[in-house]
Amino acid sequence: MATYPLKVHEKRMECDDTASLWLDVPQDLTGAFTYRPGQFLTVENDDGGELIARQYSLSSCPGAHAKLRITVKKIEGGRMSAWLVDRTQEGDYLDVQIPRGRFFKDLDAPHHVLMLAAGSGIAPILSIGRWLLESAQGHAVTIVYGNRTPETVILADEVAEIAERHADSCRVEQVMSRADDSWTGARGRIDRAYIEARFDDWRAASDLPMVVYMCGPEGFMDSAESALMGAGLPSGAIHRESFDMILEDDETKPGLEVTAEDDTGEEGPTSRIVAIVGGEEYEADWQEGEDILSALLRAEADVPFSCQEGTCSSCISKLTAGKVEVRPGVLQTLRKDDLEEGLTLACLSRPLTRNIRIDFDEI
Template sequence: MAYFSGYECNSATGSSVFFAATDAVTIVVEPADGTVLAYRPGQFLTFLFVFNGREVRRSYSFSSTPGIDRLPSVTVQRVPNGEVSRYLIDHLKVGDVVECLPPSGKFVLEDGKERTQVFVAAGSGMTPVFSLIQEALYKRSEENVVLITQNRDWDSILFRDRLRDMAGELPGRFRWMSLLSGSGSGSGASGLEGRVARLNNALLTELLDSMKIWGEDRGRRRPFFYLCGPPGFMRMAVFTLRLLGVADRDIKRENFVVEYVPPPPVLADTSPRAVVLRVEGADVQFATHWPSTILQSALDKGIALPYSCKGEGAGLVRRAVSAGGLG
């Protein structure tokens, strides 16, 4: 993949590209300089592109697992009219070199000796979950894994064949319940726990009870939950788990954030505001005003900031707020 030093951008070479499901590809990457990339299952890579003189960044989760897969890989699902996913799926070739930031992300496996690890994922949210499941099953022999997935149809399930093989290899440790929102399950679903349904509060409660994840001692050996999917799906899952008495400390979420500029309020204060950010130990000052965000204003002024998305949950903005006391 790429060798990283601090937040410098480095080159990564695509070594192979193959299909993971309908409208999705897995891209195997390796360092352009031959070094080894250190990353954890569940983390992501942020790629940098320049389209028509404009820098665009997109983050994609690792679908590979260190110690199991020889080379790192990320899986990309096509987004309608998505300029980056369309480029990666339709135009990226073996040997192409791209720039990227260091691996990042806190959606990693918790220490859970003898605890059941429960994963609830929808669509492309399966990408980091697959990486984590491989780690839990093949590198932590004492842990059991439960997976509940929501997809459109059988052909759209990411890593479908590998998941089915894993369920067959480890029937005592890995259970997979596949929910499909389409009218049919597809030709390959025989022998797999699944149904045509949409996951909701009642169904999630039913599935968790039927899969007997709670155990006799619900407090000492409580399960740990990992959630990844669209915002509405995530809100439903978190709300259900809280109603079931699951503590926030036992829930981990990976939020896929896309850039969104809200409509202007009725009365907007458009006067310029001074901003001071600490970047790599030095203070950077500039002005911003509505409707530009702090991040976008900095980028427009040529200030190189480390970011992986432009959503309101970006890690850089969180650090700036906590350090600078922005009100």
């Protein structure tokens, strides 16, 4: 997919291994880089002749910030994260794709939004939380944020600012797993036991219906989701964003069917795949055994992609004509109601009708 050079306007070290980068968007690209809270940017870089692409959640908030901000934690062996944290400087340019992602969906009525974050998972959580609080729609927000020590808290000033500015509708609960005796707040990890112990208090904080957003390591989110469902929350009220997921499913088992709402297509051998990307139309044939993304890349279609394994969500798209089969592992990234809307991941999908049409813009 096309990238655009965005200038690093400001770089701030949040802690030893994490940096926030503010990016300038030229006036003529303002429309292309309009974003929703919780979306991510894909950053590309040529590393020794190899093009690498990684996704980073926007920690800035639509309407509240004039520039885009990504917050990057350096991970062991991470070529992109090390380059962004250690080597990128103010004035440099990053090759960036337009914002994508479906982590957050607008709420149609006031809710109590419980937000769970661990480490750098605060980036999309803070964006969504701030947007909800400043939307004046009557939401109550509880942010539960886990770190090792106070010195490792990312975006600490902004978390504190939001809690102070919206004291009537926002509660922030910081949890430290390795803090010294000077820490007087909650201790431990945001695990199943912690959530079970605190959930009644969180629920009692508001009479509004509860919805949950969480972001952090997979183990943290698996544990949290299990505890929340055990406390009676339906799975449809729990939303999660992953950044270290490994796709787990059996490719030999039957997949899930996704059908376009307005044009279900004609059954039979697939002859044509049409993709809409950036307002342009691309066409590809399909070869037995390949996924839709592979067919489109073979036809040199300018589609967004990165991992090609169903874990990064870059190839999220909407089926607007026909029917596809999607590997069951898609439910680690998308929800059943997303599939019912026609959303899918092109790298996990194969066509089931003669013609399909898939839109990468309509997400």
